[in-house]
Each structure stands twice: as structure tokens, then as C-alpha cells.
Amino acid sequence: MEFSAPGIVSYYTGPGQFLEILLDNKWSFTVRRPMSIANVEEKHITIIYKIFGQGTTLLAERKIGEILDILGPIGNVFSGWQGNFVPILVGGGVGLAPILNLFKECQKHQIHSKLIIGAKTGREHFMDHEPSNGIFLTTDDGTLGNSGTVMPSLKKVCADIDNPMVFACGPLPMLKSMQDFVIQNKIPAQLSVESYMGCGTGLCQGCAIKRRNVKEMAHSYHERYSLVCMDGPVYSASEVCFD
Ligand SMILES: Cc1cc2nc3c(=O)[nH]c(=O)nc-3n(C[C@H](O)[C@H](O)[C@H](O)COP(=O)(O)OP(=O)(O)OC[C@H]3O[C@@H](n4cnc5c(N)ncnc54)[C@H](O)[C@@H]3O)c2cc1C
Ligand code: FES
CATH class of the missing domain: 2.40.30.10 (Translation factors)
Known part of the structure; x- marks a missing residue:
């Protein structure tokens, strides 16, 4: 629209x-x-x-x-994609919207990124699977592109690149798998979180997400939780918790 x-x-x-x-x-x-x-x-x-x-x-x-x-x-924006990394852009489900926006921005700035878009089935995709142009589609049911979730494609693309940086948006299970993978492999990553939102202005606290690695003595609510509408939706992969 x-x-x-x-x-x-x-x-x-x-x-x-x-x-x-x-x-x-x-x-x-x-x-x-x-x-x-x-x-x-x-x-x-x-x-x-x-x-x-x-x-x-x-x-x-x-x-x-x-x-x-x-x-x-x-909300905030994806950052660092204009640096010395190859941006790997990953969108799952309706999380493809901000990722396509970033993809277009990379194209505008002549930055060669890789795009991985996942969906349940081929009917949900409206782009072509073009691995030679760095565009990889995946489907859970194998009806289009690579079969399975975005994760195997992400792992393969990252393995073929010296300095990847991942930018992703999608459902929580996808972000959780992605977080585990990038942290284990020390790949810089920014994840855009889709939490349940009410006001969008910091009032209702409906969008709270747990921060990772909170100090033992962190007594304040704001030290333990972040409001996605105020501090996000884009977080560094090591910043928030999806459990
Ligand atoms: C930052 C952010 C960006 C988003 N961007 C997109 C997008 O580009 N395209 C898109 O299709 N969807 C996007 N979503 C999800 C979208 O907001 C929900 O699909 C939508 O609110 C569903 O509303 P509904 O009344 O049709 O469904 P409902 O029947 O009310 O709910 C269906 C499901 O949608 C989710 N949902 C409902 N209300 C909200 C809400 N207020 N906030 C978050 N999730 C909700 C819940 O998981 C719920 O189970 C985004 C969500 C967030 C937080
Ligand atoms: S949506 Fe209300 S505080 Fe974030």
C-alpha cells in the first residue's frame, strides 16, 4: 500500500x-x-x-x-551498512518490509549486499530467486528457492564472504536462531524486533523486551528491559534476549 x-x-x-x-x-x-x-x-x-x-x-x-x-x-534505523562490511540482509515473513527498504538503500549507494527472504510457501514471495545476483528466496515447504528456513542459506552466504554483517527482521524464532548463530561466529549483526505494541510512544510498556547480560545488581526496570518503540526496533544482536 x-x-x-x-x-x-x-x-x-x-x-x-x-x-x-x-x-x-x-x-x-x-x-x-x-x-x-x-x-x-x-x-x-x-x-x-x-x-x-x-x-x-x-x-x-x-x-x-x-x-x-x-x-x-x-524508532531507530539500521546502521553500519555503509561501512567496510558486506551487508547480508535477511527478512522472514512480514519482516521483509524494512529489509527490502534497506536493500534499496544499499542499491542507491552502490553497496553490494546479499538478500535472503524467507516465507512459508512460494505463493508468499513476489521476487525472483536469483542467487547469481545475490538474491536468495527460501520456503519452508520447498515450493520456491532454497528449501527450509533462512538459516541454512544465511550460513552458506556468510561462509562465502570474508567480512559479513547481518541485518535481519522477522519472527522471534528466526531472530533467536540468528542471534545464536551470529554470536557463536562473532559476526556483527543488527536485529529488528517485532514485539507486541500498543501506543508506540513509550507509555503503555506493552513492547518491553529483556536486555541481555544485565548486571546482577541491575535493580531498575529500565536496566533489565528495553522498550522496542523507544529504544528499537533495531538492536545489536548482543543487546536483547529472545527467550
Ligand atoms: C515494529 C513492527 C513492525 C511491523 N511491521 C509489519 C509490516 O511491515 N508488515 C506486516 O504485515 N506486519 C508488520 N508488523 C506486525 C503487524 O503489526 C501485525 O501483524 C498487526 O498488528 C496485526 O494486526 P491485526 O489486527 O490484523 O491482527 P490481530 O488479530 O490483532 O493479531 C494477529 C497477530 O498479530 C500480532 N499483533 C496484533 N496486534 C499487534 C500489535 N499492536 N503490535 C504487534 N503485533 C501485533 C500478534 O502476534 C497477533 O497474534 C510489525 C510489527 C511491529 C512491532
Ligand atoms: S508500544 Fe507502548 S511503550 Fe512501546
């Missing part, structure tokens, strides 16, 4: 940031739905979404010309 949002675009700082979209004005539906920014072109923003429940169904019913109530841009 693409919409004009010049005010939001004027504050946009890069891939990783997201929006909080209000999908109905009813009191029974006050929780905004978070959606990553998949592309920004002049005054226009693109989001890519999958219909899960009531909110995304309402979003899919919006017609051209209607006005959406959107808060944003929210």
Missing part, C-alpha cells in the same frame, strides 16, 4: 523506522497497528503487510483517496 505523507517523510531518517496506524475510530479498536516503512519516494511511503486479523483486514478495505490516521516515523 502506498500513500502520501509529506509530514512523516520530512522526519524519516532511514530503514528500520515504522508507523503506528489507527484503523478504526471506535472505542473498541483503539490500539494502533505497527507497520514498517518499506519504501520512501519523494512524499510517498510504501508499506507491505499481510492480513492477520481485524486490523489488517480493515487496512485492506481502505480505498484510494481515504485518509489514514498515522503516527510516525517511529
